[in-house]
Each structure stands twice: as structure tokens, then as C-alpha cells.
Amino acid sequence: MYVPALGQPLFRFLNAALIAVPLLGAAVSAQPVLLPALSDHSSGELTIYSSLDNDLALPMLKAFQSAHPDITIHYEELLTSALYDRVVHETDAGGPTADFVFSSAMDLQVKLANDGYAMPVITPDTPDWPDWANWRDTAYALTFEPAVFAYNKQSFADTTPPETRLDLMEWIESDPDLVHGRIGTYDITRSGVGYLFMARDQELYQGIWDVVAAMGRADLRQYPTSRELLERITDGRLSFGYNLLGSYATDWARQYPDQVGVILPRDFTVVISRVALVPASAGSPENGAAFLAYMMSEEGQLLLSQTLRLSAVSLEVAGQTTPAGSLQDLSGLRLKPLPVSPGLLAYLDQATRARLLERWDRAIAGR
Structure with missing residues (x-):
């Protein structure tokens, strides 16, 4: 093995x-x-x-x-x-x-x-x-399974979709009116995997709260399930989805190849x-x-x-x-898998969880 x-x-x-x-x-x-x-x-x-x-x-x-x-x-x-x-x-x-x-x-x-x-x-x-x-x-x-970015292809017909978190912030700032209300991610208060992804992001990337704040300024939409996110990306109500479970998103890309695209983030990719x-x-x-x-x-x-x-x-x-x-070349990716270990319990500590959710709310609200 x-x-x-x-x-x-x-x-x-x-x-x-x-x-x-x-x-x-x-x-x-x-x-x-x-x-x-x-x-x-x-x-x-x-x-x-x-x-x-x-x-x-x-x-x-x-x-x-x-x-x-x-x-x-x-x-x-x-x-x-x-x-x-x-x-x-x-x-x-x-x-x-x-x-x-x-x-x-x-x-x-x-x-x-x-x-x-x-x-x-x-x-x-x-x-x-x-x-x-x-x-x-x-x-x-x-x-x-990796966490991915998913996007509506028509929304990026004339430009390249973000491939890193820095790209995402630059895209948001490039045309705030166009981006407003068009970005979605998990509601981390209701989605266990969404919370896990965000907790891992916080560990791996010092600038993550700048990313969340940028999405908040763009009126970030939050949903408890992948299905709700992918339905909206497919029909164009959302242009971009952040940190979706890759196994779910890539199936929608396979079913709707003209509507849905999937990217594994090039700065780092969380794997669960x-x-x-x-x-x-x-x-x-x-x-x-x-x-x-x-x-x-x-x-x-x-x-x-x-x-x-x-x-x-x-x-x-x-x-x-x-x-x-394959969907795309993986040789240049920084893969960040999570081992099955008691280290995962840190994500469940109630004080730690409360602090992360409070900081999430503050960043979304621009405080």
C-alpha cells in the first residue's frame, strides 16, 4: 500500500x-x-x-x-x-x-x-x-477530496476566473458593481465541511480575513449545502463559488460543461x-x-x-x-491534506469556534 x-x-x-x-x-x-x-x-x-x-x-x-x-x-x-x-x-x-x-x-x-x-x-x-x-x-x-473554486463560465467569457485568493480579491475590486451579490460560499454556521475549510484556511493563510472582508464588501451569499451553491452558479445567479467540496462541484461541471467550471486553487488547496x-x-x-x-x-x-x-x-x-x-494539471499545486488525528479536535473547541465565527461575521460586515 x-x-x-x-x-x-x-x-x-x-x-x-x-x-x-x-x-x-x-x-x-x-x-x-x-x-x-x-x-x-x-x-x-x-x-x-x-x-x-x-x-x-x-x-x-x-x-x-x-x-x-x-x-x-x-x-x-x-x-x-x-x-x-x-x-x-x-x-x-x-x-x-x-x-x-x-x-x-x-x-x-x-x-x-x-x-x-x-x-x-x-x-x-x-x-x-x-x-x-x-x-x-x-x-x-x-x-x-479537494476544496475548489467553482464559477459560471458565461460570467468569465471575456476574462480569466480567479485561480488564487489574491486573484479573487483583485477580481472583486476590479468591478465592484458587477461582482456585487455574485459570490457564494458555505454558511459556516450550518455547514460542517464549510467551517472545516475556513478553519483550515485560517491556519494556512495569514491574509484570509482580507479575502473574507473583500467577499463581504461584495455582498457574499451563504448557503448550507453544495447543491444550493451549484444550482446558482449553473444558472448564473452566482458567478463564483469559494471553497466548494470538489467531488460535488466537478460532477456539476461534468453535467453542465457549458455553464460550470472548476479550479483547484493555485496558492494552496485544502484536501479532506x-x-x-x-x-x-x-x-x-x-x-x-x-x-x-x-x-x-x-x-x-x-x-x-x-x-x-x-x-x-x-x-x-x-x-x-x-x-x-484530467480536469487540470495538478503538478504545480500546493496540496494541504488533513490527516485523521486528534489535531482535528481543535476545530471543535467551543471557544475557538466562537472566535472564528465572530471574526467571520466582523469581516463580512466590514468591521
């Missing part, structure tokens, strides 16, 4: 991440999915809480069930914060809770593991899993993962562990890469699925 590093193998690997599927849609209204056992002799149930859209999860669920026809699967799509709260509440109430949890909110997943809400699981692939993607055998990264765990209070922990083992297997990683179009952590698998043509 090759461990990702900031070298050419990782650049080649990330190409696979740039053809992707919708991930952060309107999860609040999603209905649970039930897949009855395929055989007449049920051997139990598997309950999954995930931030992955129902439609996109189905190939994953059906592939696992074909190998385990005696298992009935219950799948619930939730926003990341609701998913975390659900596991904590159900566990603290005496359980049971889900058997498998899969979320893009790395910090919340690591907090579940750190606070004792996840159990250690050793799969056949654990010994070879990258160190950055495994914390104490309780929280495993299964994907590797979707993290999986088996809760300590799982009703059927053996089934949760079996599903985790499947998703870490070569077959499961191929499914993520080829069918769900999510970048696989297994670089051997990613190498098999790299498209012939």
Missing part, C-alpha cells in the same frame, strides 16, 4: 477525485432507504448513518448486499452535524445506534472516536492502510477525507465491521472510484481509475 505524499503519485491519484458525484444535497428531507435481505434466511440488519446522498449510496449498498444476501440494510442520509448528534444521543440514551457511520465532517468523526463513541476494528486491509488515514483503528479515511467508523453502541457491530472491511477492500475502493466517482485512499486502486484526461 502506497502512503500519499506530496509527490507525483499523489497528483496522479487526485486526478481520479476530479470526476465526482453530488454529495451534500438537501439531506434534511431525505427518506430512509430499506433494502430487505435477498435470501429467505435473514442473519441480521445493518444500519448506516451517512452524509452521502441516498441515490449515490445505493450502488455501494447493493454491492455489499450481493455478497451478504442474508443482511437487511437500513440507510439514513443526514447532514453531518445531525449525524454526529444522533450517534451521541442514541448512545448516551443506552443505544443501540447505527452500525456504520460515514461522514465528510472529519472533525466530528474523530471526536466520536476520541470520546469513546467508536470501537476499534481490524480489517484485512488495516495493516497496509496509510497512517494518515487511520486513527487507532477506530476512524478510517476512505476518500481524499470522508471518515468511517463503527459506533461503540452499534446494534450489530459485526455487520458494521463487515461493511467497513468491504469499503476498505480493493473491490470497495474500486466501487468508490469507478461507480461513486469518489477518490479512493488506496492508491493502487486510484491508479487503475485515473481518467485519460
